[in-house]
Amino acid sequence: xxxxxxxxxxxxxxxxxxxxxxxxxxxxxxxxxxxxxxxxxxxxxxxxxxxxxxxxxxxxxxxxxxxxxxxxxxxxxxxxxxxxxxxxxxxxxxxxxxxxxxxxxxxxxxxxxxxxxxxxxxxxxxxxxxxxxxxxxxxxxxxxxxxxxxxxxxxxxxxxxxxxxxxxxxxxxxxxxxxxxxxxxxxxxxxxxxxxxxxxxxxxxxxxxxxxxxxxxxxxxxxxxxxxxxxxxxxxxxxxxxxxxxxxxxxxxxxxxxxxxxxxxxxxxxxxxxxxxxxxxxxxxxxxxxxxxxxxxxxxxxxxxxxxxxxxxxxxxxxxxxxxxxxxxxxxxxxxxxxxxxxxxxxxxxxxxxxxxxxxxxxxxxxxxxxxxxxxxxxxxxxxxxxxxxxxxxxxxxxxxx
Amino acid sequence: xxxxxxxxxxxxxxxxxxxxxxxxxxxxxxxxxxxxxxxxxxxxxxxxxxxxxxxxxxxxxxxxxxxxxxxxxxxxxxxxxxxxxxxxxxxxxxxxxxxxxxxxxxxxxxxxxxxxxxxxxxxxxxxxxxxxxxxxxxxxxxxxxxxxxxxxxxxxxxxxxxxxxxxxxxxxxxxxxxxxxxxxxxxxxxxxxxxxxxxxxxxxxxxxxxxxxxxxxxxxxxxxxxxxxxxxxxxxxxxxxxxxxxxxxxxxxxxxxxxxxxxxxxxxxxxxxxxxxxxxxxxxxxxxxxxxxxxxxxxxxxxxxxxxxxxxxxxxxxxxxxxxxxxxxxxxxxxxxxxxxxxxxxxxxxxxxxxxxxxxxxxxxxxxxxxxxxxxxxxxxxxxxxxxxxxxxxxx
Numbered sequence: 183x184x185x186x187x188x189x190x191x192x193x194x195x196x197x198x199x200x201x202x203x204x205x206x207x208x209x210x211x212x213x214x215x216x217x218x219x220x221x222x223x224x225x226x227x228x229x230x231x232x233x234x235x236x237x238x239x240x241x242x243x244x245x246x247x248x249x250x251x252x253x254x255x256x257x258x259x260x261x262x263x264x265x266x267x268x269x270x271x272x273x274x275x276x277x278x279x280x281x282x283x284x285x286x287x288x289x290x291x292x293x294x295x296x297x298x299x300x301x302x303x304x305x306x307x308x309x310x311x312x313x314x315x316x317x318x319x320x321x322x323x324x325x326x327x328x329x330x331x332x333x334x335x336x337x338x339x340x341x342x343x344x345x346x347x348x349x350x351x352x353x354x355x356x357x358x359x360x361x362x363x364x365x366x367x368x369x370x371x372x373x374x375x376x377x378x379x380x381x382x383x384x385x386x387x388x389x390x391x392x393x394x395x396x397x398x399x400x401x402x403x404x405x406x407x408x409x410x411x412x413x414x415x416x417x418x419x420x421x422x423x424x425x426x427x428x429x430x431x432x433x434x435x436x437x438x439x440x441x442x443x444x445x446x447x448x449x450x451x452x453x454x455x456x457x458x459x460x461x462x463x464x465x466x467x468x469x470x471x472x473x474x475x476x477x478x479x480x481x482x483x484x485x486x487x488x489x490x491x492x493x494x495x496x497x498x499x500x501x502x503x504x505x506x507x508x509x510x511x512x513x514x515x516x517x518x519x520x521x522x523x524x525x526x527x528x529x530x531x532x533x534x535x536x537x538x539x540x541x542x543x544x545x546x547x548x549x550x551x552x553x554x555x556x557x558x559x560x561x562x563x564x565x566x567x568x569x570x571x572x573x574x575x576x577x578x579x580x581x582x583x584x
Numbered sequence: 585x586x587x588x589x590x591x592x593x594x595x596x597x598x599x600x601x602x603x604x605x606x607x608x609x610x611x612x613x614x615x616x617x618x619x620x621x622x623x624x625x626x627x628x629x630x631x632x633x634x635x636x637x638x639x640x641x642x643x644x645x646x647x648x649x650x651x652x653x654x655x656x657x658x659x660x661x662x663x664x665x666x667x668x669x670x671x672x673x674x675x676x677x678x679x680x681x682x683x684x685x686x687x688x689x690x691x692x693x694x695x696x697x698x699x700x701x702x703x704x705x706x707x708x709x710x711x712x713x714x715x716x717x718x719x720x721x722x723x724x725x726x727x728x729x730x731x732x733x734x735x736x737x738x739x740x741x742x743x744x745x746x747x748x749x750x751x752x753x754x755x756x757x758x759x760x761x762x763x764x765x766x767x768x769x770x771x772x773x774x775x776x777x778x779x780x781x782x783x784x785x786x787x788x789x790x791x792x793x794x795x796x797x798x799x800x801x802x803x804x805x806x807x808x809x810x811x812x813x814x815x816x817x818x819x820x821x822x823x824x825x826x827x828x829x830x831x832x833x834x835x836x837x838x839x840x841x842x843x844x845x846x847x848x849x850x851x852x853x854x855x856x857x858x859x860x861x862x863x864x865x866x867x868x869x870x871x872x873x874x875x876x877x878x879x880x881x882x883x884x885x886x887x888x889x890x891x892x893x894x895x896x897x898x899x900x901x902x903x904x905x906x907x908x909x910x911x912x913x914x915x916x917x918x919x920x921x922x923x924x925x926x927x928x929x930x931x932x933x934x935x936x937x938x939x940x941x942x943x944x945x946x947x948x949x950x951x952x953x954x955x956x957x958x959x960x961x962x963x964x965x966x967x968x969x970x971x972x973x974x975x976x977x978x979x980x
Contacts, residue, residue, distance in 0.1 A: 202634040213635035213849060221632055225625050228811075232621055234602040235613035235812075236942035240933070272848030276831045280680075283710075299848065302836035306828070405849065411628075412635075413850030428706070430830040431676045436702035448672030448699065449613060449805065450813030451851060535640075544636035 188468070190477045191565035198464075199563050206568050209544040211355075211383060211509045211559040214406045220460055224411050227453045239449060246456040247445050253459040254404065254416050259391030264421060266429075266444035267455045269413035271382035272299050273430065274401030275349070277417060278378050279307035281427045282347065289344040290316040291335075291375075295354040300380060304349065317342055321359075322551060324499030328362035336369040345375055352381035352402075353388070356548040358509035358557060359500060360388065367397055376423075382406065382415075386465060387475065387508045392418050399423070405454065407508060407561075410461040414454040417444075468562055475507035478560040485569035486510045486558060492573050493580060498555065508561065514547070514554040514576070519583030525553050533579075541575050590877045591963035594868070599961050606966050608943040610957040611755075611783060611909050614806045623860050624811050627853045639849065646856040647845055653859040654804065654816050659791030664821060666829075666844035667855040669813035671782035672699045673830065674801025675749070677817060678778060679703050681827050684711040688746040691717045691738055691775075695754040695948075700780055704749065717742055721759070722949055724899030728762040731904075736769050745775055752781035752802070753788065756946035758909035758955060759900060760788060767797055783807065785816070786865065787908050792818050799823070805854065807908060807959070810861040814854040817844070868960060875907045878958040882910045885956065885967035892971050898953070912954040914945070916980040923950035939973050 188194055198217045201207060207215070216224075231238045247267070255262035268274045279290070288311040290304050296318065304316040319338045321331055339345050348370050353360055363379065370377045377397040384390055386407025392400055400418040404410040419427045424440040431447035468474055490496050495513040514533075517523040523533045530547040533554065537543050546557040556576075558569070589597075598617045601607060607615065616624075627646075631638040647667070655662035668674045680703075689712070690704045696718070704716050719738040721731050739745055748770050753760050763779065770777045777797040784790055786807030792800055800818040804810045819827045824840045831847035868874070890897050895913040914931075921927040928945040931952065935941045944955040954974070956967065 200629075200633055202637070205634055205637075207636070209636055213639055215635070216632050221628065225628070228621070228624070229600075232616050232811075233600060234605055234942070235615065236607075236609055236936060237602075239613055240936065269850040270848035272833050273831050273850075280830075299833040299836075299846075302834065303832045306832040306836060403849075411632075411851065413848065430680075431673050432703040432706040433672050433676075433699040434702065436699075436706060448670035448813065449803075450669040450673075451811065451854060454851060538636060538640065 190562045194468070195563035201563075204542055206543040206571050208558050208560075208564065208568060208572060209546055210561040210564075211358075211406065211557065212544075212546055213412065214403075214409065215561065215563065216405075216411050217409055217464055220409060220411065220457055220464065223460055224453055224457055227456060228451075231453065243452065244445070247452070250455045250458040253462050257408075257462050258385065258402070258416070258418070259393055260418055261393055263441070264392070264418050264424075266417050266419070266441065267452075268401070268415050268417050268429075268444070269454075270405070270415045271380060271401045271403050272297075272303070273413075274399075274415055274417040275300050275378065275380060276303050277430050278399045278401075278419075278427060279303055279347070280430065282307070283426065284308075284311040284346075286311055287344050288312070288346045289342055290347050290349060291319060291338055291342065291345045292316060292349040293319040293321055293351070293354075295321055295351060295357050295359065296349060297351070297355040297380065297382065300349070317345065325359075325501060325504065327501055328365070328503060332362055332365045332369060335366055336373070339370070339373050339375055347376045347378055349378045349380065352379055352390075352400075353383040353506050353509070355383065356511075356546075356550060356557065357498065357555070358506055358511055360504045360506050362503075363395060363397075367395065383506070383509065385416075386471070387506055389471065396420070399427070404458055404461065408458075408461050409464055410457045411454040414458065474562055477562060478564075479505075479507035481564060481566065482508070482510045482558065482560040485560070485566060486512050489556075489558075489569065489573045489576065492577055509557060509559050511548075511550075511555040511557050514556055515580045516553075517580055520579070523554065523579070525549060530554055537575065543572055543575065545572065589868075590874075590960045592961075595961035598864075598868075601961075604940055606941045606969050608941060608956050608958075608962070608966055608970060610959045610962075611758075611806060611955065612944055612957075614803075614809065614812065615959075615961070616811050617809055617864055620809060620811065620857055620860055620864065624853055624857055627856060631853070643852060644845065647852065650855050650858040653862055657790075657808075657862055658785060658802065658816065658818070659793055660816075660818050661793055663841065664792070664818050664824075666817050666819070666840060667852070668801065668815050668817045668829075668844070669854075670805070670815045671780060671801045671803050672697075672703070673813075674799075674815055674817040675700050675778065675780060676703050677830050678799045678801075678819070678827060679707045680830065682707075682747070683826055684746070686712060687714050687744055688712040689714040689717060689742060689744040691719065691735070691742070691745045691748045693751070693754070694718050694720050695751060695757050695759065696749060697751070697755045697780065697782065700749060714744065715742075717745065725759075725901060725904065726899075727901050728765070728903060732762060732765050732769060735766055739769070739773050739775060747776045747778060749778045749780060752779050752784040752790075752800075753906045753909070755782065756955065757948055757953070758906040758911055760904050760906055762903070763795060763797075767795065782815075783906070783909070786871065787906060789871070796820065799827075804858055804861065808858070808861050809864055810857045811854040814858065874960060877960070878908050878962075881958045881962065881964065882908075882956065885958075885964065885971075886910045886912055889954070889956075889967065889971045889974070892975050908958055910956050910958075911946075912956060914952045914954055914974065917952075918978040918980055920952060920977075922952050923947045927952055935970070935973065941970050941973065943970065
C-alpha cells in the first residue's frame with residue numbers, strides 16, 4: 183500500500199474506496215466510509231467465523247477483542263482496562279444513563295446542540311427521576327469566545343443543584359463545534375457532578391487523550407472518522423464507576439468483571455470491532471491526523487467560503503478555536519420560492535431528502551435558531567469539484583427558484 | 585426431494601465448513617448456507633457503496649420486508665413483532681423495560697439458560713430487590729403434567745411472583761415445554777409470561793397470536809439459517825406502550841415498531857436475510873422433511889452412543905423431545921467433574937481442540953450430559969466419531 187505521498191481526492195477515492203457511481207458524498211460525518219481492503223478483510227473474517235463458529239464464539243473472539251481494545255486504547259491515549267467496545271455512540275450513552283442509579287429529583291444537564299437521539303435518551307433516562315424533563319444549556323450563535331460557554335455551563339449547574347450528570351459533546355453533531363472540554367470538566371469537578379462526554383465525532387478528527395482529559399465517561403465512534411465498518415464505537419469508563427456501569431445486555435459474563443461483561447452480549451456479529459487495528463493502520467498509512475486533517479480543513483474552508491459567497495450567506499460565527507477539520511456548517515438563504523424548504527425541522531428533512539433522491543448528493547441539513555444550515559463534511563476522497571456540484575444545485579434551489 | 589440429499593451431499597453443496605472438523609452443535613451457533621453468506625456480502629457492498637442511501641432509505645424497506653416474512657413464519661401479527669440481535673437481547677429488552685414494583689419476584693426453572701438467569705438476577709438486584717425462584721424438572725419425566733404441576737405449585741406458594749420465564753425448548757436439556765397449558769395456568773393466576781423460544785423458530789411450529797404469551801423471543805440464526813445475530817421479539821399489544829428497546833434513539837415515543845428498528849447506526853443486515861433464509865428452508869423441504877430426517881438420525885445415534893457408553897437414556901415423554909437436539913448421559917470421567925460447569929466446559933473445549941468435534945455438554949442433576957444437535961448437513965458417521973472418542977475417555 184502506498185504511504186504518504188498518495189494524492190488525496192480523486193486518486194485516493196479510486197485507489198482505496200468504492201462508491202456508487204454518480205453520487206456525491208459530502209456527508210462523511212454521518213456514516214463514515216469503509217476502504218475497500220477493510221471491507222474485504224471483514225468478509226474474510228466472517229468466513230472464518232462461519233466456517234467454524236464454535237471455535238470462534240467459544241475461544242477465538244477473545245484475542246480479537248483484546249487486540250482491538252489495545253489498538254483503540256493506544257489511539258485514544260487510554261488505559262485499555264478502562265475501554266470497552268459498543269456498537270455506536272448512542273448505545274454508549276444509553277449504557278451510562280440507564281445504568282446510573284437515579285433517584286427521584288436527580289437531573290441531567292445537556293445542551294441545545296446535543297444530538298437529537300441523545301436528547302431522547304436523556305428524556306427516557308429521566309423518566310424515573312423527573313418525569314422525562316432534562317435541562318439544556320442554551321448555546322446560541324454568534325459565539326464570541328469559549329469562556330462564555332464555560333461560564334454559562336457553570337451557572338446552569340449552580341442554578342440546578344439537583345444535576346447529577348452533565349452531558350457534553352466533544353464535537354457537536356448539528357453544528358460542528360469543538361467544545362472547550364478541559365475547562366468545562368474542571369468546572370464540573372468543582373461542583374461534584376459527573377461528566378459524560380459524547381465524542382461521537384472526535385476519534386480521527388481531533389487529538390484525544392482520555393487519561394489526561396479524565397471525564398467520568400466518554401463515548402466515541404470508530405466508524406465515522408477512523409474508517410471501520412459499522413457499528414463500531416467505544417465506551418471509556420473511569421475506574422471508580424466500573425462496578426456499576428454495566429452493559430445494556432446482561433449475559434453470560436454477569437458479575438465476571440467490566441471487560442468480560444461487555445465482551446459478551448449474546449451471540450451476534452462483532453466483526454466490526456475486530457477491524458479497528460486495520461482501520462487505524464490505514465489512517466496512519468494515509469498520513470495520520472496531521473496530514474489528513476490538513477487536507478480536509480483546507481478543502482472545507484475553501485468549499486464553504488465558496489458556497490457562502492455564491493449563496494450570499496455566511497458561515498456560523500464562532501471562534502477559530504471551536505472549528506473542526508472535517509465538518510462545517512453554512513447558513514442557507516431563506517427559501518422564498520418553495521415552502522417545502524421552510525426554516526423548520528420538516529423543511530430541513532425535505533431539503534436533505536430531495537438533495538439525496540433528486541440530485542444524488544449526500545449532505546445533512548439542520549434547523550438551528552430558526553434558520554436552515556447545511557452541514558458539510560470533507561474526507562480524503564473529496565475534492566473541490568464535489569462542492570462545486572453542490573453549490574450549482576443550491577444556487578438553483580435558493581436563488582433561481584428551480 | 586428424497587432424504588438422500590440430506591447429510592454429506594447437502595453439506596458439500598450448500599455449506600462450507602472448516603476441513604476435518606465434525607459439527608454436532610448447530611444448536612449453539614447455527615450455520616449459514618453459502619448462498620446466504622454471499623447475499624450478506626452483497627448487502628454489505630450495497631451499504632458501503634452508498635451508506636447514506638442505505639441508512640436513510642433502503643434499510644427500513646428491507647427491515648419491514650424481513651419482519652413481515654418472519655411474522656408469517658411464526659404466526660404473528662407483524663405489528664407485534666420486532667427484530668433484536670439475539671434472544672438474550674430480547675429477554676433483556678423486556679426485563680429492563682418492565683415497570684417493576686419493589687418486592688416483585690420472578691419464576692424461572694433450573695433449566696433456564698444461564699444468560700437469561702443472569703438477566704433476571706440483574707433485574708432483581710437493580711429494580712426489585714425481589715427473589716428469583718426456580719422450579720425443578722428432573723429426569724425421569726413421566727409426563728407433561730409433571731412439568732405443569734411443578735410450575736403451578738411454585739406459583740401458588742409464592743404470590744409475589746410477577747413474571748414467569750419459560751423456555752419453549754430448554755437449552756441445556758432439549759426439552760419442549762407444554763406451553764399452551766402452562767400459559768393458561770399463568771393467566772389464571774394473573775402472572776406475566778415470557779417465553780424464551782431461542783431454539784424454537786425452525787424447530788417447532790409456532791403460532792404466536794394463538795399462543796398469546798405476554799412476550800416471546802426466538803433466534804432465527806439457529807435453526808432458520810440466517811447470519812448472526814438475528815432474532816425476533818414478540819410483544820403482546822397491551823404492553824407496547826412501555827416495552828421500549830434497550831437503546832433509546834431517534835424514534836423515541838414513535839411506537840414499538842420504529843423504536844426497535846432504530847437503535848443507532850449499526851449493521852442490521854442479518855435481519856434482512858430472513859426472507860432468503862426462509863426460502864432456503866422451504867426449498868430443502870421445510871420443517872416436516874427435516875424433522876423426518878433428524879428424528880430418525882437422533883433416535884439411531886442416541887441409542888448407538890448410550891449403548892456404547894453403557895449409560896441409560898434420559899426418560900422423557902416423546903412429546904417433550906426436541907426434533908433437532910437430544911441428550912446422552914455421560915459416564916463419570918476422570919478430569920471432568922460430574923454435574924459441574926467446569927467439567928462441562930473443559931470437556932467441550934477438549935473435544936473441540938483435541939478431537940476437532942464441536943458439541944455441547946451440560947451439567948444436570950449431578951451428571952454431565954452430551955447435547956447432540958442434528959440438522960440437514962449431519963449424518964451417522966459424524967456421531968460414530970464422537971462415540972469412539974467418548975468411549976475412550978478414562979472413567980472414574
